Amino acid sequence: MGSKLTVILPALLLALPLFLLGGCGCGFDCNSTSDSDDTALLTLGLSDSLPEDLQQVSLEVESISFKRTGEDDVIVETFTINGKDVPTFSIDLLKYPGTEQLLVIEDKEMEPGSYNEVSIQVNVESLGDSYVQEKASGVLKQLTVAGGKLTLPGLVLAPGNQEFTVEFGLAQALQLQASEETYLLTTNGIRMENNLTDATLSGLVDSTLFDTVEPCRAKTEPEAGNRVYLYKGIDIAKENLADVFTTGSTVPAPEKAIAPFAVATVLQNSPSVDWEYDFGYLPAGDYTLAFSCDSEDDDPVQYNDIPMPLPETQLYRITLTQSQKAVCNLTADATCK
Known part of the structure; x- marks a missing residue:
């Protein structure tokens, strides 16, 4: 039977959660409850801690992929933002601190089982796509991601409701590069957490x-x-x-x-x-x-x-x-x- 996926993005903790991770506060929640028809409902969110000297940390997300060994990837290229379907979306991670989240995938049917990798494709082609705004100067600086993709550990979908939070620790994940003209977002401090059991x-x-x-x-x-x-x-x-x-x-x-x-x-x-x-x-x-x-x-x-x-x-x-x-x-x- 199928399962349904809901993705929620919370914001950064500064120490910042971002989307689906394997974690994301920039965090994801994953709650699992039983369901008689073996359908899995996955909810994913972003959460984060804020870097103290930044005004914005904005990402443009193009797709989120769930990989399974021996199976076709599940690639999500349409997102639900504020009730509307959109092909891409931008999120300022600093607007979603603590347990706050942005819903981006809702009730997507997926097969229960183990997904060994979650990848978030980020548009980093130009300054207007993904960027960091520094608080003191107001200057925008390019935000980069190695290969344009954040690759996170996977998750296990059981039948029923699934809620995961990808927690972004920006204090660990966000690095000002030596040139001081760009920021690099890494997967350090990003983790996927299960909302059903998380404290x-x-x-x-x-x-x-x-x-x-x-x-x-x-x-x-x-x-x-x-x-x-x-x-x-x-x-x-x-x-x-x-x-x-x-x-x-x-x-x-x-x-x-x-x-x-x-x-x-x-x-x-x-x-x-x-x-x-x-x-x-x-x-x-x-x-x-x-x-x-x-x-x-x-x-x-x-x-x-x-x-x-x-x-x-x-x-x-x-x-x-x-x-x-x-x-x-x-x-x-x-x-x-």
């Missing part, structure tokens, strides 16, 4: 943490450079917690250094003026959370030796259960109130 983690952040210790006390803008880093595992030694880096770093990281699984920027909630962070789509499990007030220069590739956590007390051990909406408020006494 969320959010909380308020005490603003006194922004500039009470060195070197943060010297910041001219205390509200800048504040991030929350999330690591997989609950027994990680503090000295092994590292900033964002990849194997491409030209600065050697310590042998036991662990890069974060996800990163969230601390942002001000405009109605309440509270400072808060938000991880929209996380698999259940054990985590270590660390706050840093000195993350402004954290490069997505290079190891920067940023002290973690900062202040030193801002370390939290957290266990997330399936579908839990967890709250951990970061306070001066580090009690996760």
Whole structure:
């Protein structure tokens, strides 16, 4: 029997979700419930964390392909945006933070089973197609994707409703190139998450943490450079917690250094003026959370030796259960109130 596919795109987390990944916040949700006729209904979404110094991160998507071994690819070239069918669509990932999403594929029939790869074809031919707008200058810069395609791990469609979120961690995925004229979007920090079982983690952040210790006390803008880093595992030694880096770093990281699984920027909630962070789509499990007030220069590739956590007390051990909406408020006494 067939299955139906719904694709939702959420926005970036800054640390940014984008479309269908195998993850995407720029994230995808995947919920599965039983259905008597063996039809699978897939919902895909994008989610992300925002880069603090950017105004827009805009992608023009031409197609999304689902690959199966020994079977023809399922290629989606018509999208449903705000109830209308369109051949392509553009999305500003920064407009979909946390758990917010943009629906792009709805009730597409697909065969249940394993899809080993998901590919998002992005139009990067010219500046007007896919671009990044920097906040301070307002300048538009070309956004590039290697080969014009984001290739993500696949997913398994069971009969019934399927909701996946592709979560984009822009703090990990988006790189300003050496020429400083273009940005490269990679699949680092992009993951596909199952919305049926995923947890969320959010909380308020005490603003006194922004500039009470060195070197943060010297910041001219205390509200800048504040991030929350999330690591997989609950027994990680503090000295092994590292900033964002990849194997491409030209600065050697310590042998036991662990890069974060996800990163969230601390942002001000405009109605309440509270400072808060938000991880929209996380698999259940054990985590270590660390706050840093000195993350402004954290490069997505290079190891920067940023002290973690900062202040030193801002370390939290957290266990997330399936579908839990967890709250951990970061306070001066580090009690996760």
